[in-house]
Amino acid sequence: MTTTAPAPEYSVIGTRPIRHDGLDKVIGRAKYAADIQMAGLLSAKILRSPHPHARIKSIDTSKAAALPGVRAVITAADIPAVASDRMQDLGETAVRLRFLSSNVLAGNKVLYKGQAVAAVAATSAHIAEEALSLIKVDYEVLPPALNVLDAMKDGAPLLHEDMLMQEFGQRTTKHSNIANHFRFKKGEPADGFKQADVVVEREFNTAAVHQGYIEPHAATANWNVDGKLTIWCSTQGSFNVRSQVATLLKIPESNVKVIPTEIGGGFGGKLGVYLEPVVALLAKKTGHPVKAIMSRTEVFEGTGPTPGSYMKVKMGANKEGRITAAEVSLMFEAGAFPGSPVNAGAMCALACYNLDNAQVDGYDVVVNKQKTAAYRAPGATHAAMAVESVVDELCENLKMDPIDFRILNGVKQGDRRVDGPAFGKVGFMEVLQAAKNHPHWKTPLTGKNRGRGFAAGFWFNAGGPASCYIAMNPDGTVSLIEGAADIGGTRAAIAMQAAEVLGIPADKVTPTVVDTDSIGYTSLTGGSSVAFKGGLAAYEAAQDLKKQLIERAAKIWETTADNVEFEKGEFKLKPSYERKMTFTELAGRLLTTGGPLAGRASVDARGVGPAFAAVIADVEVDPETGKTQVLRATIVQDAGKAIHPSYVEGQMQGGVAQGIGWALNEEYFFTNQGTMANPTFLDYRMPTALDLPMIDTVIVEVANPGHPFGVRGVGEVPIVPPPAAVANAMKRAIGVRMTDLPMSPGAVLAAIQAKGNGKR
């Protein structure tokens, strides 16, 4: 474990206190969405489509409704009709409202196996499940379009007969599964390739992979006769759920209160609603609270993975090692409805490099698969797999060190991305230098069938609105109220930023994430934004409280605020500094000297600092079985400022682990009929403790000037480099360049055999 250098200018930031919500989580007392219990609670189950593409001719729910114990059955007919093409923001992605509605309960067509078609509320989950088998749906089965290249062909079965392709910002007259084709261009790639001494061109395919959070989706709703709807759910954005549910059900947002429970992982997959509108409608129909919990198979089949993709990358470099041109094409499977993260992928694809001549094309393509959702740096990992593999091959051809090559071509402040924006202060060079100086990079790797790979990655990070209240308690502690779901320790990171301002230890702050009626608007937990924007809100709220405390001290001392100094948890009267009051002493006097005090802030955090990361991976490939073991992995990442270094390291390690799973094992394996063949954790192989080494971390801190403590955000970028780093390592281990994910044992073995036969 590499620790950060101590921060002498801070007393709380950079330390590693025990997280505030930790105790409840190690004794089993923390309440997650499935743990909600209340009197009169009914259980709901969802009927899902057995076909990847079919027209719903009729649904007969009469037998199900008649089963003893069943209280209500609903279908899409119970959702208020939504014809709107208005875009509903899902946080990191967006979707047309009518598509979101169809994804919650299918209307006249099902577009993937697993799409929700009807729902039952009953006195027990078992009865609800029995009732599902009594619902008769008459389907007219249609031929499916199952992968991106097939779906793009003229004459492919159309998912949305009325959808017209958008191209270069214009709506065309062409009916197509291609929802959108766009292009970013800088300079003239054709000219750039003329200057190249080496050109590498490769094609890549990646399978859809799931976020894989261990907690399945769950939601409970209660709809009172006065029209007030309360929803308990596991979500990355309680205010997002509020607006999505209110819009879909055509009720005022103020009638919806969302109570976020603890959330058992999300990684982008818990931004859109699935169960919430369904249990709400069932609660309205039955007059009872209704709870639904997805099974693991429902999570795989009915919620969004990240897209499968087909990508083409062509890059050229001159003998000096300068990249002269790059051309990238990304074709992403959006799933059943438009809205894959191909835009973000396209913006990230070449973001590590300062290029004069480059072009990126993106295609958002609907296929008869699950509607995709955000997954940790959505789109960027796909693109990095392709671009970083080609960069590695350029380095091989030029006989250049992969880190030196990136130092030569990497972006610095002022350089422009292909899609336009110029970088502010960024730490890519610092990341690369730290990687170059790391013992892992400097220690030679020995042994047969072993290789070392390197790859870099970029993610924008995000900001947005956030709110925070801080109330003083008489004992010198403070209660901190915030609105962003805490998936991985952000309560601690936010409380620590308030503690730093107030000059008190982190454990004197009690942070609580509250419901949508109890805090100002706070945007979602996504985009690596919470420690940044929530931290800024906490910083401002603490400043607000501090100002009031100084005024109160001045009042007690019968002077003015400018004569009071506050330092390290102590108020002092200027100029002699003989009269002093500690934070706790003043806290105890508030009620008798003018009343309680609280600080508040609502911010729209805009000074986002982007993140860069680099991964070094050592692998050993078994040529007999094709199995790849990661022997050693190191991640170097610019955090801006690590508020709680342990949880920053945790994000880095977790991202690398997911990236390795994506690289080596994980995939939605579809049959020719469009059925996912592996919707369980037995067959969808996520990394176990036995599959991974310790993951070494180096936190680089190039402060973000847009945040008072320099925070950038850390959650997403660590997943971006690992698949390419592993692929690059495998190339050196076995001499085969793997271009398709996952690089599973079967695929590796086939590639080794193909090479043996002289095919590669």
Next chain:
Amino acid sequence: MADKVHVRTTINGEATEFLCEPRQSLLEVLRDVVGLTGSKEGCNDGNCGACTVLFNGRMVTSCLVLGVEAEGKNVTTIEGIATPAGLHPIQQAFLENAALQCGICTPGFIVAAKALLDREPNPSEQRIRLWLAGNLCRCTGYDKIIRAVMDASKKMQEVKAR
């Protein structure tokens, strides 16, 4: 629907009786009948380990045990690991080593780690990785979990040596 069965068992040291349907899993009974929601359902087919409990001292995934099988048995869940005197050293080590992020897998890991250290007080890193391979964590990459178990093992032996 079959009649409910009357089951007499011991949960976390307390004599406990409950009624359950023969088809209900021990996990479902613990969560929905007894009200102990610390054991989590991540997969309901024995592959994620979030529902791990001790069954007569043996580590099992409670989703693969029927409620009626608890008759006359001794069940320990995450709620029974700490004592009124304080946290178990494994729980303390998880907190101090930041070995959890979202926390949904944490109960299963702590119960599984206890089952290991009860048998083998001083396991190697590799042994811990093998033992915990039945518990999935999607947040941490396991690094800090493995370190927490090694840390707990060390501290438990120091206490024993005193």
